[in-house]
Structure formats: C-alpha cells, structure tokens
Amino acid sequence: MLPLPDRAELRRRFPRLFVGLVLFGWGIALMVTANLGLSPWAVFHQGIEKKTGIPIGTVGIITGLIVLSLWIPLKERFGIGTVANVIVVGLVVDLTIWALPEFTNLELRWAALLAGIFLVGLGTGLYIGVGLGPGPRDGLMTGLAARGYPLGVVRVGIELTVLVVGFVLGGTIGVGTVLFSFGIGGLVHVLLPRLRMDPVAAR
Numbered sequence: 001m002l003p004l005p006d007r008a009e010l011r012r013r014f015p016r017l018f019v020g021l022v023l024f025g026w027g028i029a030l031m032v033t034a035n036l037g038l039s040p041w042a043v044f045h046q047g048i049e050k051k052t053g054i055p056i057g058t059v060g061i062i063t064g065l066i067v068l069s070l071w072i073p074l075k076e077r078f079g080i081g082t083v084a085n086v087i088v089v090g091l092v093v094d095l096t097i098w099a100l101p102e103f104t105n106l107e108l109r110w111a112a113l114l115a116g117i118f119l120v121g122l123g124t125g126l127y128i129g130v131g132l133g134p135g136p137r138d139g140l141m142t143g144l145a146a147r148g149y150p151l152g153v154v155r156v157g158i159e160l161t162v163l164v165v166g167f168v169l170g171g172t173i174g175v176g177t178v179l180f181s182f183g184i185g186g187l188v189h190v191l192l193p194r195l196r197m198d199p200v201a202a203r
Contacts, residue, residue, distance in 0.1 A: 002077050002078065002079035002080075002132070002133050004079075004080065012197075013130040013131070013132060013197060014080075014130075014132075016126055016127075016129070016130050016195075016197070017080075017081050017084060017126070017127050017130045017132055018084070018088065019123075019126055020122075020123045020124070020125070020126025020127035020128075020129075020130070021084060021085060021088040021089050021092070021123060021127050022088065022092050022123070023119045023120075023122050023123035023126065024089050024092075024119070024120055024123030024124060024127065025057070025088065025089045025090070025091070025092025025093045025096060025123075026092065026096055026116075026119050026123075027115075027116040027117065027118070027119030027120035027121075027122075027123060028042055028057075028060075028089070028093050028116065028120060029057075029092070029093045029096035029097045029100065029116070030096075030100075030112045030113070030115055030116030030119065031112070031113055031116035031117065031120075031176055031180070032046065032056060032093070032097055032172075033097060033100045033102070033103050033109075033112055034103060034109040034110070034112035034113040034116060034176060035103070035109065035172060035174075036109055036110070036113045036172075036174045036175055036176040037113075037172055037173055037174025037175050037176030037177035037178065037179075037180070038171065038172050038173070038176060038177060038180070039120070039177070039180045039181070039184070040159040040160070040162050040163035040166070040177070040181070041060075041063075041137060041159070041162055041166075042056070042060075042166075042171070043162070043163050043166035043167060043171035043172060043173055043177065044063070044162035044163070044165055044166035044169075044171060045057075045059040045060045045063060045166070045171075046059075046166065046170070046171040046172060047165065047166035047167065047168070047169025047170050047171035048063075048166075048169060050169060050170035050171070051169050051170065055094045055097075056093060056094070056097070057089070057090035057091060057092070057093030057094030057095075057097070058090055058094060059090075060089060060090040060093060061086055061087060061089075061090035061091070064085070064086035064089075064090070064135075064136045064137075065086060065136075067136040067137055067139075067140050068082065068086060068136040068139075070140055070143075071136070071139055071140065071143060074140070074143030074144065074146070074147070075143075076139045076140075076142070076143040077133075078133050078134075078136075078139065079132045079133020079134075080132050080133060081127055081130060081131075081132030081133035081134070082132075082133035082134060082135065082136060082139065083133075084132075085127065085133075085135045085136065086136055113175075113176045113179070114179075116176075117176070117179060117180055117183060117184065117187070118187065120180075120184060121183075121184055121187030121188050121191055122187075122191060124184075124188050124191075124192075125188055125191035125192045125194070125195040125196075126195050128188075128192060128196075129192055129195035129196040129197055130197050131196075131197060131198075137158075140158070141154050141155050141158060159181075163177070
C-alpha cells in the first residue's frame with residue numbers, strides 16, 4: 001500500500017479527493033442520462049447492467065474490485081484514493097441516475113453530455129492531483145506497462161476490449177463515446193497541473 005500522509009495532511013487532501021470522485025460520478029451519470037454514448041468502461045458496465053439488472057454504478061464497483069485484485073500479481077501499490085475510487089464513484093453514479101429526470105430534449109441531452117465529460121475530466125484532475133493513489137483501471141494499465149508493454153498500446157487494447165464487449169452486451173456507443181475518447185485526455189492534461197498538490201510525505 002502507498003504510504004499515508006500524516007493526519008493533518010490527510011485532512012487537507014481527503015476533501016479534494018472526495019469532491020473529485022463525486023464530480024467524476026456525476027459526470028458518468030450525466031452521460032448515461034444523455035444517452036448519446038458513454039466512455040468505454042461505462043459502455044462495458046452498462047452492457048452488464050442490461051444483461052443482469054444490476055445498477056450500472058454497482059457494476060462499476062464490482063468491476064473495480066476485480067480489476068484491483070489483478071494488481072496483486074502486477075505488484076502495484078494502491079492507496080486510500082484507489083479504494084475510495086472503487087466505492088464512491090459507483091454509489092454516486094447510481095444515486096445520481098436515480099435522482100435525475102429523463103432527458104427527452106436533444107439540446108438538454110447534448111448539454112448533459114458535454115457537462116458530463118467536463119465533470120469527469122475535472123474529477124479526474126482532482127482525485128489524481130491529491131496523490132492518494134490512482135484509480136483501479138489506471139493502475140492496471142500502468143502495471144502492465146511496467147512489464148515492458150507500451151502504455152499507449154496497453155491503454156488502447158484494454159479500452160477497445162471493454163468497449164467491444166460492452167457494445168455486444170447492449171451498452172450505448174455514440175457521439176459521446178467519440179468525444180470522450182478524444183477529449184478526456186486533453187482535458188485532464190490541461191486541468192491536472194492546476195489541481196495537483198505537493199507529493200504526499202510518508203508517515
């Protein structure tokens with residue numbers, strides 16, 4: 001496990017971590033409600049939801065735990081932020097989808113889609129920026145890359161796999177999928193340096 005900061009530092013970082021995860025969950029929920037296409041992992045989660053009836057956020061939690069277990073042979077070190085990511089995002093997604101009305105107006109759906117992508121980018125910058133551990137899917141990618149595989153190839157390979165499987169299971173692919181895939185990297189690239197906190201000091 002990654003070293004924890006002291007209590008004062010944890011109190012300073014944890015609120016930003018929590019806000020980032022909540023924003024991330026809101027973003028995913030808005031994209032689901034917009035119904036114009038989801039991120040690759042969300043397509044996968046939604047596909048499983050349609051086959052099992054398990055809410056999409058809960059599927060995300062289960063998937064996150066499975067992915068996290070794959071860190072063990074890769075000898076990746078998780079942090080408190082990694083565990084919080086698995087639990088908080090999924091709960092927020094399910095609660096937000098339950099609370100949101102159905103979007104029938106196309107303009108409103110587009111607004112929800114674009115707001116969702118932005119919130120995912122902002123939330124990612126916040127939770128990565130606190131330095132309390134990467135998300136489980138990010139850690140899987142970096143863990144495989146550390147074994148000698150090119151990070152870009154690993155990322156594309158994993159996301160293309162979950163996207164295709166999710167689509168076959170019934171997940172929604174559309175313009176939102178394209179916008180997310182091509183836009184989220186640049187958005188995080190711009191936001192992360194502005195949101196990054198100093199490295200965590202070991203206890």
